Amino acid sequence: MYQAVRGTQDILPDDAPYWRHLENTIHDLCARYGYRRLEPPLFEETSLFVRGVGEGTDIVEKEMYSFTDRGGRELTLRPEFTAGVMRAYIEHGMHTWPQPVKVYSIGPAFRYEAPQAGRYRQFHQVNVEAIGEQDPAVDLEIMSVAWDLYETLGSQGLSFQLNSTGCPACKPVYIRHLVAYYEQHLDDICPDCRRRLQRNPLRVLDCKVESCQPIIEAAPHMRQYLCAECAEHFATLLGYLDLLGRPYTLNHRLVRGLDYYTKTVFEVWAGEGLGSQNAVCGGGRYDGLIEELGGPPTPGIGFAAGLERIILTMKAQGIAIPQLPAPQVLVAHRGAAAKARAVVLASELRAAGIATLLAFGQRSLKAQMREADRAGVRFTLILGGDELAAGEVTVRDMSAAEQQRVAPAEIAGWLKRRL
């Protein structure tokens, strides 16, 4: 028997209301902040992601769904959104638009990872970007969109983790000091950290091995090495956050897996429901990315949030979602002639804007009533020999268990007054 490919899943009708509610919330929220939708394609040239995400990252090294198409192009299913959005910014000359260009995207992304709770190979993200403005107020705005998303949904127990990773002027200086510090403790750290020191030194900061913790605690912090510009940017952002009374946790160990981040980086951590995955949202500033991809020097900041993870936390916290409207009328019938009338009646009711179910087959009236009951409709319309002869329709109010005859021409109006 076929089954969904490892790491992929079906969104079934019982879960669909969560998705719809979440997507509606995102669209409303982005509109409130003046972000417009931009949907890049699901796949791009592989080299775009290699350059954009970074050659040494896990994503590029071992997680991309890459393939060669029939024209010999090297393509990759997007593992994240930012690279594609930046490509679109450059390709469509958006640097000539009013800056910053504020856009968002919703859709699937693909990474070849070991699936577990809250982690899938096809997963969905909302991605929000503000491109072309370096003002820390933009950092604040991006973080506020993320904040408001969770606030609007009613999520509890979230924490905003915040750090600055500096810029090309100060980040390398810090890395040199960090490496120098760690080289004095080579015998005390775990093998993974010794490897990280070679490949991606910042990653030692989020090592979880017990014996590495004291080393990390005593390690130099990025913030001690921020250049004047980065320090001022960060201080201004913190001031804005304080003005709005937004709680955040300064986390000097927060480093992110994608190479393009500069200055502000942040994550939102969920309290429960995600197993060992705690990040429901991650983002930051990427002031060098567009230039790296062949565009003009352009600052930018954005974040991505995982929709599956948001829904998992919503369920874990029992967050209520709006009920989707269900059909309120079912048309039942007895006999071929009545069924023909029922087919027409159902069509007329839908045309009149009344969500209507038609009983299929020619099952007993009992079975059709049972179907109406399970569907939860308020009225069942019955068409049989008697109704045909009288030129009327029987309308049964399911909750009151009362019924009456109504003329077909009046039935739509009769129902509309009561629904």
Add this chain to the structure above:
RNA sequence: GUGACCAUAGCUCAAUUGGCAGAGCACCUGGUUGUGGCCCAGGAGGCUGCGGGUUCGAGUCCCGCUGGUCACCCCA
């Protein structure tokens, strides 16, 4: 990619030292001639994830594969 645990009906789970594969829910049909929910009766639904092995006999024991969950890793 590494390690641990797990896999029985659509769902949640039973099945004695290895001895005929079951229940609840859900689904279908009935319980007089055209009426739902509650109740009663019946029915359908399984090559016990897949493939090998041990055995007179395997859902049960062994091996491999696939998938799920968890941890590592990483991230949304």
